[in-house]
Amino acid sequence: MEMLVASAIGIMTAAAVYLILRRRTFAVVLGMTMLSYAINLFLFATGRLVRGAPPVLADGVATYTDPLPQALVLTAIVIGFGMTAVVVVMALGAFVEGGDDRIDLPPGDGDGRANAGDTGGAP
């Protein structure tokens, strides 16, 4: 079982990294969603895998799985959604403003070399 979870984490991460390295916003958003899955599963797995012992107290039950990673991951899932939504709206804005959905800077944009020689010489 551990092998399955670890390989699933690895495969999802590999897919996510490949998608994040694409040049269009939507692929990057998909990659980030996949990366969130992988990381959430990883964080959850740091509590080690236990079956049939949910951290809900019941009479006569002595073993429970570690609840702390679950609490961390629960909020991480919700925040992850918020982040995805922000990125999506930013991608949308960039598409409408710029006319395409490339994520790279256009050549010459954001190039600060014009100031490189301005190191303090008298005007």
Next chain:
Amino acid sequence: MSPALIAVLPFLGALLPGLLVRSGRGVAAVACGVVTLTALVGLGLHAPAVIAGEVVASRLDWMPQIGLAADFRLDGLGLLFGLLILGIGLLVILYARFYLDAKDPAGRFFTFLMLFQGAMLGIVLSDNLLLLLVFWELTSLSSFLLIGYWRHLPEARQGARMALAVTGLGGLALIAGVLMLGHAAGADDLTGLLRARDAVQASPLYLPALVLILIGAFTKSAQFPFHFWLPRAMAAPTPVSAYLHSATMVKAGIFLLARLWPVLSGTPEWFWIVTTTGLVTMCLGAVVALFQDDLKGLLAYSTVSHLGLITMLLGFGTQGAVVAAMFHIVAHATFKASLFMAAGIVDHAAHTRSIRRLSGLGALMPLTFVISAVAALSMAGIPPLGGFISKELMLEQAAATAWLGGPRLLGWVAVAATMFSVAYSLRFVFHVFTGRVASGYPAPARDPGVGLWLAPAVLAMLTALVGAAPDRVASWLVGAAASGVTGTALHPHFSVWHGITPALVMSGIAVAGGVAALLAWPLLDRVRAALPDLDAKRWHDAMVLTATRWSWRVADGLTDGSMARALGAMVAAIVAAGIAAWGSGTAPAFDRPMLPVTGAAAAGWAMLVAATGAMVFFHRSRVLALVLVGIVGLMVSAAFVHLSAPDLALTQISVEVVTVIVLLLALNFLPKVTPVESGAARRALHGVVAVVAGGAFGALAYAIMRTGAAFPTIAGYMVENSYRLGGGDNVVNVILVDFRGYDTFGEITVLGIAGLAIFALARTLVEGPTGDRLRAMFGDRPRVGDRHPMPLVVVTRLLLPLVLVVATYIFLRGHNAPGGGFVAGLLVSIALVMQYMASGFAWAERRQRVPYHGLIGLGVLAAGITGIGAWFAGRPFLTSAYGYFKLPGLEEFELATAMGFDLGVFLCVVGAVMLMLDSLSRIARRAGETVNAGPMDILSGDPDRDPSGPA
């Protein structure tokens, strides 16, 4: 008033100008003045105790793990500098109020000035070396802001940058040196450090620590060869020059030398480095000052020279030299600040600071003339002014010190420097104020109002008083400071007349030589013009340029505007760091037994892997990729169910739904396919990076799961106390709303902010030219005829109350069974979004009564109020209480205060998620989505005309 409070007051004062400047800069200046005066009085109240030899201290632990403590102490040295900082600060505030133009943003100026004042006070009052470093860096930063105050002037920006580069680099060296010193002494507090002289000087770290600390002090105090930034800092407004670059900040380096004098001085290394640097700086500054054309330039190089003088005195390592140094700090601060202010007055009146163009101002501005003359003669060391006494003391000490093998050599070099000092001081007076009245002043030059001349007049009067009655006016302060530096009680006595001493003879020679030099000035200036111009600025520029080029090269290597390159480098760096960390440690054996694989798990894994693979393969077809992402998310939720995490499964699956909806809404506008843009080689490279990252991350996960925890986990505590302290059986929920409630509080706030950010982004998209472009891009594209199919509309409306009931149930049971505010909030959002999808944005919007921003605010408020409620029971924030209640007709039930917190979570989640989706739907409407009417809606009429339609 405790020393800590005195140091903090200016920082509090820095808040006032921003708040008050709307009422006028006069009010802002008065507020700063009041704060400064309060601190000054607080300091003054300690003066009798400090003069009696006591050390006033206040202590507060800050980060005890690294030895950082907010410890402050006030001794004689601190008192001297504190009085200078606050006293001259008060005068500078007055002067600046009248100096600044009405167009200059006064609030910003006074805020920066108070920030600087606080930082400088922090340096002189801290008892902790690390704390001192923090304030040290703050003075560099606030000085940068003040030099660059007139940001429209290129020389102000360049001067500010140069000052920051030089003093900032020096600050870095100082950090290293101070850490070494603390290590050698085994103490981080000054009190302990000052007792560790023998340990420090015996340590092999002594020399490197000394050199690094001296670099820090010399850069700050503009010592050769780091002096070149100070003249360029003269682009600052004149009050700043008077305050930072003559009286206070540039003396921070001197302060540090004095502060560490008992620990570091007395060795040959100290003597040679400090004395020689001081002497060279003193001579160089004095010579260059004589040939400056700019009034402020003359004063700047003169400041460099005088700072060299003080440094040299501290280098001697004798108690007499320390007394002389302390006296000269007082004398220099008074006459130099006064001269700077006078230069500012001349600049205001004559609209130029060029000495060649100024002449005969004394007839037009008699008051300024008198003030300048007194201060400048003090600078020249003419009796009976303050500068004379310190110059005599200096010459006496210099004559008694052997240097480079010559018993008299140092004395004669000092006389030469003093000669130039006399010459430039007299030049300041005679070339500007006497002679023929120069023509061509743009406006008739007159003495200014009292606001401008009062401050320099007070300082000039002080320098005269110090000279007239040094024993009465200055000896207490100088004595206390010298005692603070040396650690032995010193009670020096000063007088103007000692009889004919060698020092007096040397002084007379210097004055005579200075007068001669001034008379021969035109000749000397021609000689100087024929000599090559030596300026360290060229080296500085070359260094900065080289550093900039290398930075560009490195930056271009990592990112040239291509995200893939930057992200790829980041991923590679993370993987490399992880592998390095793994290789440097030892992992326990993989002895944790594996769980058996069930058929269901294997099937789920296969589906997840297949969907992931298919998604990468088909990711160019975006809608298909989205469906596949949904499958992956579903399988992750299934894994959570399978592995004892029901809460996570519920959350994941509801988030999955809203995520897919958000992405679908966005796809409405984005292109539906991703074109192939990378070549095969690049894609293969990316594939390799991805596989390596995935393999490493998977291996790490495997390693963690197969080994036990390195420390006993806190899970046991959570499970044991969940019911006892939190009143809930669902431990995950109790952690969220109780044990780690603070985290959750922060998280729902972040979620709310994300919602608001999306709302703001969407607004910029639907309004203005972008909105028009949006409409032009999508306004006339073909649409499906049947946008809101009847069955979907009916089903979703029937489902709404059902989902709301389920959500209420999930919410209520959350404390004891899987569920809670997060899941319930997501469920309600899904139910509402279904209405938007089935019946159209406009229809749903019309029926929305509570604005979603309001829900976010209510949620944060509810959570906050629940937390604060614990205060009324005398408990810390967010302590929960619970009890059992019975209502007629119901079974006994439990109520916990945590439910109020969970309600806040619920409201915040609903508000944020709905605000996000609603913002997207606004974009859709702006893009031409019309309000649906007619048969597709249950209403027979147009809901636009019937806003009160059925809920």
